[in-house]
Amino acid sequence: MKRFIPVLLATVVFIINNQAFAQKYRNKEVTLIAYKVNLDPEYHAKFTEYAHLFRDPVKPKHDRIIGHLTADIWDIIKQQLTNDVGMIILPLDAYGNKFSYDQYGFPNTSISRALKKGNSKFYISIDVDISPEFSSKYIIKTSAGTPRQVIQLATNEIKPRVIIKMNIYNDIGIIPVANTKGEAIESKVITLNDKYFDGFVNTNINSPYQTLYKLVNQAVKELVISVYSRK
16 A cells, blocks of 8 residues: 555645646636637638628628637636636727737737736737648548548548647746647548538537537637646
8 A cells, every 4th residue: 555655645746836826827827829710721712602691791801710719718718727727817808009910800919028018927829720630632540340431522521629838927027937739630621501501600619510610619628627636
């Protein structure tokens, strides 16, 4: 029994340290300084068939799909960082013209400028990538009793992966105090139809189908876990 005590103590210390690390963000003002959603070009072409489902862009020149996903994915990230990590995330325009912004109204400012112009305790930059798990056209398929096979996906099939990377900076340096990451991969090949966009283009977040919304939500949950484990 005694030989298990050091392992148990090490586990307890690890958990306490990780929780203490995440607690440092609780009730602290956090400012977003950069945020971008990258959608694989071939996926964008496939999603375009369903572009009518997405909101009209604020400005005609804006990409309807990217604009919609950019806003909605941020809402998901912000909600979970607020609820699960305890961050107090300031409004996007909290620093007005002290910061620069992208075409969708999100901050696009370097950490150096943020430290000079802002007064938040922490700053975050986020990159979201929606792309194929493998090549856009091919996937490795494994069946019981048969060797692995490389098969070509149909034009209306996808097997996406969502990766969310977030750098966290404090108010005294340009080197991130944490590099965090959340990743989720669709469990099987998706045949695209209207239902895949449930949750983003309507309020059906609990759709019985596999959806992009659920995949993004899972990646955000993994991101929160990463904040706690300091990955």
